[in-house]
Amino acid sequence: MNYSILNRVIIFAFIPLLLVTLCGCKIKYSTGGASISVDIKTASVQYFQNRAPLGNPKLAQLLTEKLKDKILSQTRLKIVNGVGDVNLEGSIESYGTQPMAIQGGNNATAALNRLSVTVRLKYNNAKDGQYDYDTSFSRYKDYDSQMSVQSAEDQYLEKEIVEKLVEDIFNKAFVNW
Numbered sequence: 001m002n003y004s005i006l007n008r009v010i011i012f013a014f015i016p017l018l019l020v021t022l023c024g025c026k027i028k029y030s031t032g033g034a035s036i037s038v039d040i041k042t043a044s045v046q047y048f049q050n051r052a053p054l055g056n057p058k059l060a061q062l063l064t065e066k067l068k069d070k071i072l073s074q075t076r077l078k079i080v081n082g083v084g085d086v087n088l089e090g091s092i093e094s095y096g097t098q099p100m101a102i103q104g105g106n107n108a109t110a111a112l113n114r115l116s117v118t119v120r121l122k123y124n125n126a127k128d129g130q131y132d133y134d135t136s137f138s139r140y141k142d143y144d145s146q147m148s149v150q151s152a153e154d155q156y157l158e159k160e161i162v163e164k165l166v167e168d169i170f171n172k173a174f175v176n177w
Contacts, residue, residue: 034075034174039127042084043077048119052095056153059162060092063119066166075174083126088173090121093136097149100142109145115152116140117161123173135172139164 045068050060067088068079077086094117101112118138125131141156 034170036075036077036174037127040085040125041078042080042086043071043075044080044082044084044087045071046087046089048089049091050095051091051093055092055095056157059095059117059157062158063092063162063165066162067169070166070170071174074170083124085126086173087124087126088121088169089124090119092117093120094118094138097152099145111145112142113145113147113149113152114140114142115149115156115161117157117165119165119169121169121172133172137165137168137172139168 045064048060048063050057071077072079077084097113097115099112100114102109116138117140118136120134120136122134123132139161141152141160143152143156147155
């Protein structure tokens with residue numbers, strides 16, 4: 001028998017079989033999967049105090065509520081008042097805007113400004129103290145200097161900066177990478 005014909009038959013029979021097999025496989029990657037001990041049943045999120053000299057008056061409430069919502073939607077934990085099996089408390093340490101990119105010329109002005117927020121978080125695990133920590137998280141968004149600070153806050157504070165801060169806090173507290 002001619003080997004080239006046999007090779008073609010094998011290849012033409014193998015390729016459809018391989019395609020059917022691969023199409024039936026599903027690979028799922030998850031970066032939001034919380035890894036929480038079965039002993040942990042409750043979580044508490046204390047109100048984030050705004051200690052920044054300047055700031056948005058709704059930021060503390062927004063951050064606190066978004067973090068609670070994330071824990072409720074991404075874990076099996078129940079949010080409790082007082083202190084839970086895990087307790088998250090913190091403060092807004094800095095909030096502000098500053099020029100980032102300077103345009104040249106006789107009247108040097110900022111081309112970009114940066115809106116930034118730094119949050120300090122104290123995490124306490126009542127069931128296992130080895131996981132306790134006190135750390136800071138910072139996020140920022142650069143925006144065109146032609147945009148007012150109010151417009152930048154309206155556009156970026158909740159939808160980008162707070163969302164990323166909440167994701168960072170949640171990942172540090174509940175996701176083992």
